[in-house]
Amino acid sequence: MSGEDLRxxxxxxxxxxxxxxxxxxEVMTAAISFGGKARRIGxxxxxxxxxxxxxxxxxKQWTERPSKVGVIAVDPTSPLSGGSxxxxxxxIDGVSTNSxxxxxxxxxxxxxxxxxxxxxxxxDAFEQAAFDHVILExxxxxxxxxxxxxxxxxxxxxxxxxxxxxxxxMKAGILELAxxxxxxxxxLPAATKIATELRSxxxxxxxxxxxxxxxxxxxxxxxxxxxxxxxAIESHRKATLTEERVAxxxxxxxxxxxRTLLVGQIDEFMARNRAGLQDASLAECFRILIAGLGERAxxxxxx
Amino acid sequence: MEKLRGKRIIIAKPGLDGHDAGAKIIALTxxxxxxxxxxxxxxxxxxxxxRVVIDEDADALGLSxxxxxxxxxxxxxxxxxxxxxxTDIKVFVGxxxxxxxxxxxxxxxxxxxxxxxxxxDHIVASLAEHLG
Amino acid sequence: MSLRNDLLEGTDGREPPLLRPxxxxxxPLPEFLAGDGEEVPGEFPFTRGIFKNGYRGRLWTFRxxxxxxxxxxxxxxxxxxxxxxxxxxxxxxxxxxQCGYDPDDVMAIGEVGKVGVSMFSLAEAETVFxxxxxSKISTSFTINGTAAIIYAMYVAVADKTGVPRSALTxxxxxxxxxxxxxxxxxxxxxxxxxxxxxxxxLFSNEHTPRFNPISIAGAHVRDAGATAIExxxxxxxxxxxxxxxxxxxxGDANSFAKRLSFFFYVHxxxxxxxxxxxxxxxxxxxxxxxxxxxNDPKALMFxxxxxxxxxxxxxxQPYNNISRVxxxxxxxxxxxxxxxxxxxxxxxxxxPTEFSAEIALRxxxxxxxxxxxxxxVDPLGGSYFIEWLTDQMEKEIAKVIQQLExxxxxEKAIEDGYPQMWIAQRALERKLKKDRGETVVVGENYFANQxxxxxxxxxxxxxxxxxxxxxxxxxxxxxEKREHAKVVTTLDALEAAARAxxxxxxxxxxxxxxxxxxxxxxxxxxxxxWGEFSxxxxx
Numbered sequence: 001m002s003g004e005d006l007r008x009x010x011x012x013x014x015x016x017x018x019x020x021x022x023x024x025x026e027v028m029t030a031a032i033s034f035g036g037k038a039r040r041i042g043x044x045x046x047x048x049x050x051x052x053x054x055x056x057x058x059x060k061q062w063t064e065r066p067s068k069v070g071v072i073a074v075d076p077t078s079p080l081s082g083g084s085x086x087x088x089x090x091x092i093d094g095v096s097t098n099s100x101x102x103x104x105x106x107x108x109x110x111x112x113x114x115x116x117x118x119x120x121x122x123x124d125a126f127e128q129a130a131f132d133h134v135i136l137e138x139x140x141x142x143x144x145x146x147x148x149x150x151x152x153x154x155x156x157x158x159x160x161x162x163x164x165x166x167x168x169x170m171k172a173g174i175l176e177l178a179x180x181x182x183x184x185x186x187x188l189p190a191a192t193k194i195a196t197e198l199r200s201x202x203x204x205x206x207x208x209x210x211x212x213x214x215x216x217x218x219x220x221x222x223x224x225x226x227x228x229x230x231x232a233i234e235s236h237r238k239a240t241l242t243e244e245r246v247a248x249x250x251x252x253x254x255x256x257x258x259r260t261l262l263v264g265q266i267d268e269f270m271a272r273n274r275a276g277l278q279d280a281s282l283a284e285c286f287r288i289l290i291a292g293l294g295e296r297a298x299x300x301x302x303x
Numbered sequence: 304m305e306k307l308r309g310k311r312i313i314i315a316k317p318g319l320d321g322h323d324a325g326a327k328i329i330a331l332t333x334x335x336x337x338x339x340x341x342x343x344x345x346x347x348x349x350x351x352x353x354r355v356v357i358d359e360d361a362d363a364l365g366l367s368x369x370x371x372x373x374x375x376x377x378x379x380x381x382x383x384x385x386x387x388x389x390t391d392i393k394v395f396v397g398x399x400x401x402x403x404x405x406x407x408x409x410x411x412x413x414x415x416x417x418x419x420x421x422x423x424d425h426i427v428a429s430l431a432e433h434l435g
Numbered sequence: 436m437s438l439r440n441d442l443l444e445g446t447d448g449r450e451p452p453l454l455r456p457x458x459x460x461x462x463p464l465p466e467f468l469a470g471d472g473e474e475v476p477g478e479f480p481f482t483r484g485i486f487k488n489g490y491r492g493r494l495w496t497f498r499x500x501x502x503x504x505x506x507x508x509x510x511x512x513x514x515x516x517x518x519x520x521x522x523x524x525x526x527x528x529x530x531x532x533q534c535g536y537d538p539d540d541v542m543a544i545g546e547v548g549k550v551g552v553s554m555f556s557l558a559e560a561e562t563v564f565x566x567x568x569x570s571k572i573s574t575s576f577t578i579n580g581t582a583a584i585i586y587a588m589y590v591a592v593a594d595k596t597g598v599p600r601s602a603l604t605x606x607x608x609x610x611x612x613x614x615x616x617x618x619x620x621x622x623x624x625x626x627x628x629x630x631x632x633x634x635x636x637l638f639s640n641e642h643t644p645r646f647n648p649i650s651i652a653g654a655h656v657r658d659a660g661a662t663a664i665e666x667x668x669x670x671x672x673x674x675x676x677x678x679x680x681x682x683x684x685x686g687d688a689n690s691f692a693k694r695l696s697f698f699f700y701v702h703x704x705x706x707x708x709x710x711x712x713x714x715x716x717x718x719x720x721x722x723x724x725x726x727x728x729x730n731d732p733k734a735l736m737f738x739x740x741x742x743x744x745x746x747x748x749x750x751x752q753p754y755n756n757i758s759r760v761x762x763x764x765x766x767x768x769x770x771x772x773x774x775x776x777x778x779x780x781x782x783x784x785x786x787p788t789e790f791s792a793e794i795a796l797r798x799x800x801x802x803x804x805x806x807x808x809x810x811x812v813d814p815l816g817g818s819y820f821i822e823w824l825t826d827q828m829e830k831e832i833a834k835v836i837q838q839l840e841x842x843x844x845x846e847k848a849i850e851d852g853y854p855q856m857w858i859a860q861r862a863l864e865r866k867l868k869k870d871r872g873e874t875v876v877v878g879e880n881y882f883a884n885q886x887x888x889x890x891x892x893x894x895x896x897x898x899x900x901x902x903x904x905x906x907x908x909x910x911x912x913x914x915e916k917r918e919h920a921k922v923v924t925t926l927d928a929l930e931a932a933a934r935a936x937x938x939x940x941x942x943x944x945x946x947x948x949x950x951x952x953x954x955x956x957x958x959x960x961x962x963x964x965w966g967e968f969s970x971x972x973x974x
Contacts, residue, residue, distance in 0.1 A: 001387075009358065010388050017360040048851075082305050083334035085974050086341045089355070094344060094970070097354045105359055107339050319530035319546050321619015324659045327859035327974055328866055334974075344972045345619050346534070348541065370530055375545025399784065401892045420750050420879060420890050422870045 005099045012129045016104050019121045024264045025299045027121035028257045038070070038127045039237055042136045042148045044174065045158030050184040052091030054158060054218060055135055057226040058233075059093065063100035067132035070102050072123065074116050074138045077107040084108075088137055102126075114138070115147055120257065123151060149177045150252045154236045158182045159198075161190035175201055178213050179240075180232050186217035186225065211239055265296050305337030306431040311361045315343040315352040317380055320370035325397055325419060329365060329426070336427045349376060353383035356392055362434055363393040373400055374407065381411050393433050454491055454803075454810045466491065467812040476812040478732075480720040482713050482825065484771045485736040489812030490803075495767075496523065496774035497799050498740065499792070505902055506562035509552050513567060523573045526563070527551030528585065533620040535581050535962075537955030538906045548902040551577075555906075555955065557948045558913055560588045561595070569593050570602035575650075580622040582609035583635050584957055587944035590643065594949070606647040606696070609635060612673040615849045615968065616858060617655040622958060625846045627933075627965040631940060632677060633684040636691055638941035644694075649677065650740075652698040656854075658745045660862030663707050664828060667715045668835025669854065670697060671722065675836075676845045678727060688727045692734035696773070699739060701763040702747040706824055708763070709815060712739070712770030714828035722836075741767045744778025750890030752878030756780035757794055764802045768809050775799055785893030852971030859974055910953070917951040925950040926960050933964035 001009075019027050041058075043051050052073070059069045073088035086105035093101060106116040115138065116122070126134040138148050149155045157178035162185065175181075181198045183191050198215045206212035214232045218225030269292045270277065277285050314330045316323060323345060330342040341359060343352060356364050364384075368376055377396055384392060395415040396408060405416055414433050417426050456464045466488055469475045477487030486492060499516075513524050528551040531543035537555050538547045547553050554560050569592065578585045586607045593603055611628040614621045621628070632649065639648040653670030661669065674695065678688050697715075701708050720735040729735060743763035748756040757780045767775050777795040779787030787795070803809065815821040842848045849855070868874040875881050925947040932938035947957050 006387060013358055013360045078334065081335045082308055082337040084339045085330065085334050086339055087972055087974065089341065089359075090344055090972055094347075095351075097351055102358060105339075105341055318544070319534045319536070319542060319620075321614070322659070323619060324617075324859065324862040328863045331859065331863050331974055342972060342974060344970045346542065346970075370546060371549050372545035379544065399892055401785070403893070418750075418890060418892065423866060424870065 001097065001099055008129060009099075009102065012102060012125065013104075015125050015129075016122055019118055019125055020106065020116070022118065022121075024118055024261055027118050028261060029300055038123075038131045039133050039154070039233075040123060040136065040152040041133065041233060042138065042152035042155045043158060044138045044148060044156070045182075045184075046160070047139055048162070049158045049160045050220065051137055051158050052088045053220055054182065054184060054226075054229070055088075055137060056092045057218075057220075058133075058135070058230055059098070059101050061226060061230050062133055063098055066100050068100050068102070068130065070126035070129075070131045070134040071104070072116075072119070072126075072134070072136050073103060073105045074108050074114075074119075074136070075105065076114070076139060077109050082110075092137075102131075108138075115151075120151055120253065146174075146177065147256065150249070150256050153240070153249075154179050154233050156180045156182060156233075158184050159194060160185045161188040161194055176205065179211065179236050180213055180229075181215045182225075182229060183215065183217050184219070186219040187222050191217060211236065261300065262293075265293055265299065269293065269296070306427050307333055307434070308337035310338045310363065310434050311341075311359060312338045312363045312365065312430075313341050313343065313352070313356050313359065313361045314365045314367065315347055315355070315380075316345050316367050317347055317349055317352055317376040318368065318370060318372050319346060320368055320372070320398075321345055322369045323367070325369070326365075326367035328423070329367070329397060329417075332423045332427060333430070336431075349380035349383045352380055353387050353389065356384060357387045357389050361392060363395065363430065366394065366396050368396065368398040368400075371399065373398060374404060377408055377413060378411055381413075395430065395433070451804050454494075454807055456491065456810060464811050468817065470817065473817070476816075479724070479735060480717040481736060482717040483813035483816045485716065485738065487812070489771070490768070490809035491812075494803055494809065495772055496740070497796060497803075498523070498525065498774050498776040499796065505548060505906070506552055506554070506559045509563050510565055510567070513563075517567070517572065523575065525575045525577070526554075527577050528581075529553045530620070531555070532585075532954055533578060533580060535622045535954060535958030537953050538903070538910050540955055545903075547906050553902075553906045554585065554588065555910060556913055556951050556953045557588055557591050557595075558909070558951060560585075560592050560948075564592050564596075569596065569598045572604075574605035576605070576607045579608050579611055579614045579618070580620045580628075581954055581958065582607040582611075583631050583941065583944055584948070584954055586635055586639075586646075586648070587941060588948045590945050591948040594945075600642045601644060603643045604645045606650050607635070608652060608698075609649045610651050610673065612676060612845060612849065613652050613655050613669075616669075616854045617659040617661075621968045623961060623965045624968050625849055627961075628968075629676070629680045629846070630684075630936075633680050633686060634939045634941050636677075636681055637684060637686050637939055639694075640687070640690055647694050647696060650696050650698050651677070654698050654700045654742055654745070656858060657700040657702070660858050660860075660865055662861065663702065663704065663711045664831040665835055665858075665861070666699060667711050667718075667828070668832040669839070670699070671715065671719055671832065672836045672839045672845050674719070675722060675726070678723075682727075688723075689729050689731055689734045692723055692729060693731070693736075695738070697737065697739040699741050700745045700747075701741045701743045701767045701770075701772075702745070703759060703762065705762060705766050706821065707828070708766040709770045710821060710824035710828045711832075712767075712772065713813075713816075713821070713825045714832055715739070716771070717825070718829050718832055738773050740774035740776065741770075741772045742776045742778065743767060744782060748778060748780070748783045749876055749879045750784045750892070751883060753780050753784070755878050756783075757798065760795065761798050761802065764799055765806065765808060768802060769813075769815055771813065781893075784890055850971060852973035855971065856973040913951060913953070921950040922947075922952045922956070926952055926956060929957065930960040930964055933961055 043055060045051050055071060062069050071092060075084050075086045075088060077084045084107035089103040089105050092103055108114045109117050123134055136148060136152055155177055157174050183195050195215050195217055202213045202215060216225055216229050216232055218229060269289060312333055314326050316326055330340050334340045343355060366377055366380060373396060381394060393414045394412060396413050397417045400416050400418060408416060415429055467476050474482055476484035476489060529548050530546040530550055531538055532554050536543045538553055552563060576585050590600055593600055609632055611632060635648045639646050651670055651674050653666040656669050657666040681691050682688055716737040719737040723729045723735050743760045747759060760777050764775060764777055777798050779791035779795045781787055781791045839845050839848055842853055869876055869880055872880050929943040929947055932940055932943045
């Protein structure tokens with residue numbers, strides 16, 4: 001590894017840690033960027049879907065161009081211990097020391113949306129380090145995905161045939177958010193069935209949306225789908241670089257930041273005043289809370 | 304008790320040793336003590352391990368070696384860490400480490416050596432102390 | 436360990452007579468006892484033993500530790516053991532050889548010649564067996580990922596020393612499925628590894644019918660954390676997977692089963708161990724009959740060896756391990772093992788000394804000749820308790836096998852990391868139980884000496900500091916001496932065969948060995964055809 005590579009990597013590593021640990025009010029407000037060079041791709045899906053290996057394939061293709069690829073891999077924090085096993089990065093690239101690839105593993109923490117704190121700021125750090133792509137990997141369960149969609153430019157949902165009635169189970173929810181559907185382990189027999197179901201969902205969505213999400217079949221054992229996958233991401237980028245969409249996403253991200261900051265303040269306040277709030281009536285609690293938040297109005301100094 | 308809350312710890316198996324029960328036990332235990340743990344799996348080179356430590360900005364690195372090759376592998380890994388600028392990371396070692404090798408490992412910078420009969424509680428407490 | 440060995444030097448080498456069929460007070464002992472119409476030893480389903488005359492006909496094999504850093508030292512050691520009456524040799528290989536790396540590979544740093552011999556090419560094998568008549572000895576190789584290559588090397592040595600292949604006896608462990616789960620010397624993905632194993636079995640049927648191409652080990656799973664039930668269940672499931680693979684290659688399950696042997700640990704729960712072996716024998720015979728229609732009794736016999744010790748031994752108050760090993764040896768004998776390896780009391784924390792190795796051997800000899808519990812076959816058979824426990828174990832073991840099948844089979848489970856995950860959980864449970872004092876380990880968590888609680892680990896593996904450099908220079912010398920073109924030709928042919936689904940790779944491997952291709956070179960070609968196993972890390 002060259003001296004220059006080493007330097008920027010060290011810097012980025014430290015920067016990510018600083019941003020991850022800083023209080024939300026300090027880092028989040030500066031992070032609403034859009035139209036930057038780094039293409040943000042969110043990849044989500046149930047555990048066992050093979051997201052990490054797919055990301056590894058994408059990373060391999062893109063870094064060879066060459067382009068710089070960053071990955072933020074989020075794994076759930078154990079509610080019991082507060083600890084976590086961050087197992088994605090080894091699955092993404094457990095072998096080489098590719099100097100164009102940078103992976104940071106993070107626990108989801110105690111956030112209500114299952115995304116690690118200060119996520120926007122972390123994505124932004126890659127932007128500032130001149131990355132071409134940043135991938136956000138999350139476990140697609142409930143709330144997580146909804147928020148993740150706002151934060152990225154292209155949102156991918158990965159499913160596998162073994163999940164049985166995955167499609168049925170997930171109908172209301174992330175399937176409606178996906179910009180691209182990937183059916184992984186497509187060598188398995190049920191893959192075609194799932195792909196067909198997804199295509200009909202995609203068509204149905206296409207009636208109301210300008211982009212009809214493609215369904216990509218991938219398989220590590222058959223070594224197929226990786227190129228189509230990255231092409232689909234590229235197509236989506238081209239199709240959605242409209243002013244309209246940029247504006248909409250900027251608004252959505254601002255709302256995300258606001259909500260995160262507010263919720264964070266509420267959580268903090270309630271934790272600090274648990275005893276006091278216990279005895280008050282609900283209406284009183286509400287008033288105390290609003291007053292308390294009002295006192296914290298200056299916590300954000302930057303616009 | 305979440306003694307290791309917030310700490311980022313890598314557990315690695317350098318070289319060719321294939322006995323991973325101990326490494327996995329430690330990884331699970333540290334997770335249960337509140338740490339954010341990355342377990343690298345088998346057969347990782349010192350270079351790769353050091354890279355992971357730096358990129359993940361880990362607080363500590365645990366090397367598990369039961370093949371007797373700890374001296375060479377620990378030295379190589381610490382050298383890679385130094386090369387990549389990671390001198391403030393606390394390195395600890397687990398496995399079948401003869402008493403006669405402890406001093407040399409400490410000289411290399413290893414902060415603690417944990418062997419199989421030590422209680423998991425003690426290991427967590429000891430690590431918590433080292434990581435401050 | 437020096438060659439000066441009081442163990443054999445001091446004794447006159449006489450062997451005791453076969454066990455006399457009477458108690459020490461003179462009561463004549465029947466070969467076995469059974470109720471009317473009840474099961475007898477030597478008959479399907481062999482719960483009570485595979486031989487009607489048990490240990491009266493032949494005692495179990497006493498296996499001894501061996502394995503030294505360099506090929507020359509190993510050769511000297513073997514000549515010594517041979518001169519003193521052993522005819523069975525155990526060869527341990529170093530990790531680079533086991534994992535398919537040459538001594539100069541970056542992954543081999545610090546590991547060359549450490550836990551065994553560096554047998555990176557035929558030249559090294561020729562040194563190990565120099566001056567030894569392969570037709571007169573039986574060699575057991577603890578080798579798995581590169582088993583087919585080492586086997587090919589052994590055959591090549593026989594070829595070069597004029598020994599007919601059909602005269603070769605011995606074993607290669609060659610049990611890749613457990614590697615993925617508990618021992619870690621895997622190389623290729625599961626499918627091609629299974630194909631390679633089928634190739635070795637078919638080849639040995641034809642060319643080395645007295646050489647056992649596989650020894651299925653449950654031991655490592657147990658040592659890694661699995662329970663006795665899981666140990667047997669997982670092992671039998673693997674066994675069935677190998678039979679299935681052989682059948683896919685149109686092999687003969689009957690002749691395969693006749694030569695199959697298994698390998699387990701014996702831990703401290705005495706009756707559970709006995710019942711485990713009895714249940715294993717019964718279940719294996721039943722499964723082979725049910726699933727494959729095998730009826731030949733010889734093919735239904737469950738032959739197994741054991742290791743007494745392993746993770747049941749402690750570093751604290753190590754002399755206690757002598758008692759432990761003695762108890763475990765008795766369980767193994769009452770369970771009907773065909774070979775027993777007894778760990779030395781200090782094995783957990785250092786290389787056994789001559790003193791401790793001698794005690795380990797004497798332990799077996801004391802159980803064999805003094806306690807003489809082997810005089811009657813399956814003496815515990817018929818006990819209400821043992822029969823009940825055997826039934827329970829059989830039921831639970833069958834459940835484990837079914838669980839793996841329900842998952843989609845052993846191969847799929849391994850690729851997904853399912854058994855690996857469950858074993859890690861077990862290992863953690865086991866450790867926590869010890870830490871909490873729920874499991875009693877005398878001298879460790881109870882009755883420990885207040886004064887000396889730390890275990891004083893010594894060198895666990897012998898290493899010759901100059902060894903690695905010397906071995907690497909031998910590799911360079913070999914590369915210069917050998918005929919390069921021939922190496923390439925044989926490797927090319929191997930690679931082509933590897934890509935062809937129906938070719939048996941063994942003859943190609945033998946040719947590569949004859950050309951002095953190295954283990955690393957051979958493995959590299961196979962990797963380019965098959966890829967590498969990607970470890971599914973699930974915790």
